[in-house]
Amino acid sequence: MKLEGKKRIWDDYQKEIADNNYYFQRSCIRQNFFPGSEHAFLKILKNELGKDICDDEHHTTCTGIGYHADVVLFETIMTVVARHFALMTEKGYENMIISCVTSFGIYTEILETWKHFPDVLKKVRQHLKKATGREFEIPKNIAHASDIIFKFREEIAARAKYRLINRNTGEPLKIVEHIGCHYSKMFPVHGVGGAEFPYVLQGMVESWGGQIIDYPERRHCCGFGFRQYLVKANRGYSVANSKKKFESMKPYKPDMIVCNCPGCTMFMDKWQYTISEMEGKTYDENGFGIPVLTYEEMAGLVLGYNPWELGLQMHEVQSEPLLDKMGVAYHPDEKYKDAAGNYLGEPAFPTNLKVCV
Amino acid sequence: MKDFGFTITKDRQIDYDQHDHRLLQFVLENEPSFQACISCGGCTATCSAGNLIDFNIRKLNMLLRRGETEGLEKEINKCMLCGKCMLVCPRGINTRNVILKIKEAIQKFR
Numbered sequence: 001m002k003l004e005g006k007k008r009i010w011d012d013y014q015k016e017i018a019d020n021n022y023y024f025q026r027s028c029i030r031q032n033f034f035p036g037s038e039h040a041f042l043k044i045l046k047n048e049l050g051k052d053i054c055d056d057e058h059h060t061t062c063t064g065i066g067y068h069a070d071v072v073l074f075e076t077i078m079t080v081v082a083r084h085f086a087l088m089t090e091k092g093y094e095n096m097i098i099s100c101v102t103s104f105g106i107y108t109e110i111l112e113t114w115k116h117f118p119d120v121l122k123k124v125r126q127h128l129k130k131a132t133g134r135e136f137e138i139p140k141n142i143a144h145a146s147d148i149i150f151k152f153r154e155e156i157a158a159r160a161k162y163r164l165i166n167r168n169t170g171e172p173l174k175i176v177e178h179i180g181c182h183y184s185k186m187f188p189v190h191g192v193g194g195a196e197f198p199y200v201l202q203g204m205v206e207s208w209g210g211q212i213i214d215y216p217e218r219r220h221c222c223g224f225g226f227r228q229y230l231v232k233a234n235r236g237y238s239v240a241n242s243k244k245k246f247e248s249m250k251p252y253k254p255d256m257i258v259c260n261c262p263g264c265t266m267f268m269d270k271w272q273y274t275i276s277e278m279e280g281k282t283y284d285e286n287g288f289g290i291p292v293l294t295y296e297e298m299a300g301l302v303l304g305y306n307p308w309e310l311g312l313q314m315h316e317v318q319s320e321p322l323l324d325k326m327g328v329a330y331h332p333d334e335k336y337k338d339a340a341g342n343y344l345g346e347p348a349f350p351t352n353l354k355v356c357v
Numbered sequence: 358m359k360d361f362g363f364t365i366t367k368d369r370q371i372d373y374d375q376h377d378h379r380l381l382q383f384v385l386e387n388e389p390s391f392q393a394c395i396s397c398g399g400c401t402a403t404c405s406a407g408n409l410i411d412f413n414i415r416k417l418n419m420l421l422r423r424g425e426t427e428g429l430e431k432e433i434n435k436c437m438l439c440g441k442c443m444l445v446c447p448r449g450i451n452t453r454n455v456i457l458k459i460k461e462a463i464q465k466f467r
Contacts, residue, residue: 232363233362234363235361236364236365236366244368244370278358279358280358
């Protein structure tokens, strides 16, 4: 086998990721359902890696959910995105990091449209000027937040307090990685590894000591699909997709699932609860379910951050079995306390999915 | 079990590892000519029952080979055993015996 040729081909699957000076675009789903994730991301970039990152309170949703649900027009979403570019330009940044995979897909779709149809770009500039009086520059570099963690994975590994290794057996943790469809299936050139070999999460897992499970339905969609989920009667289609993946991964006994898309994290997590309530099924041996983490939460655990500060208690599937395997230190009595130490009360517990109390 | 106002859509993927192939094996062992079927549909085209009601021997064959044997009993009872399908089969399969063996297998593996 000639490795040199393979390396040259693999180079074509890489993307350029900026080194520093980022403008951060938050995610609606991630900051609501997994609020510790973006907090951890900013903490890692600022405190651990010493990067300059602007977390701007003035940006809004990208309206991607409305766009994919056919209630927001393409012209509208292009102008909203143009406003975000204008905010970035005003703050003096040129590299954009996007936290959400849906938004990332939207931004890449819009930039690609403007590249091929300069008249559309001209029109959007006029719309934005008329609506807000703002002007914008197109970003020099655009990256998903997982690209950034991927880029600095070895630096994080060097600072690791815990590794993705089962401390009881000494074996690597068996991890399922799930890449959001809009990360690289639409515009492969914008994803590490392209659409065929997305490597962004696998790279992190391998650097931090874990082992990836290559199961049959690995590249299947989680089933979010916007319209499938937004219309209640259609949610059966959405659950069916996640269920197909769970059934496929179950025989490999995964220790956790890691996703780079907020929607996938939400559905892979919450549908486990739904399936357990509707059919009484759970997908691990002991009835706790398979913990689903965002890559920032995984990075946070590796760096030794407090799991409750990372917001792991906000997930439907609780992560104590995973924490025990990794040997992460945590205080069970602090699980339901806020940042000031006030007890928030216990949530309602699921019927079939076990929860450590 | 909780009702969330929607059901989980059943997977239409055919999983050969999960399906019950006992019926097919029984038919193939007891009527080996069935091995030669090319699914041309000649049997269905000439079927007396199929001309009047919703009955399709070719479809039965497909379901049997996929291991999708649910509801087979109801379907198989529509056959009148006239044997016209045997006369047109280009592969000389004893289709009437295939039907009888399916009926027997249903009783055996019920």
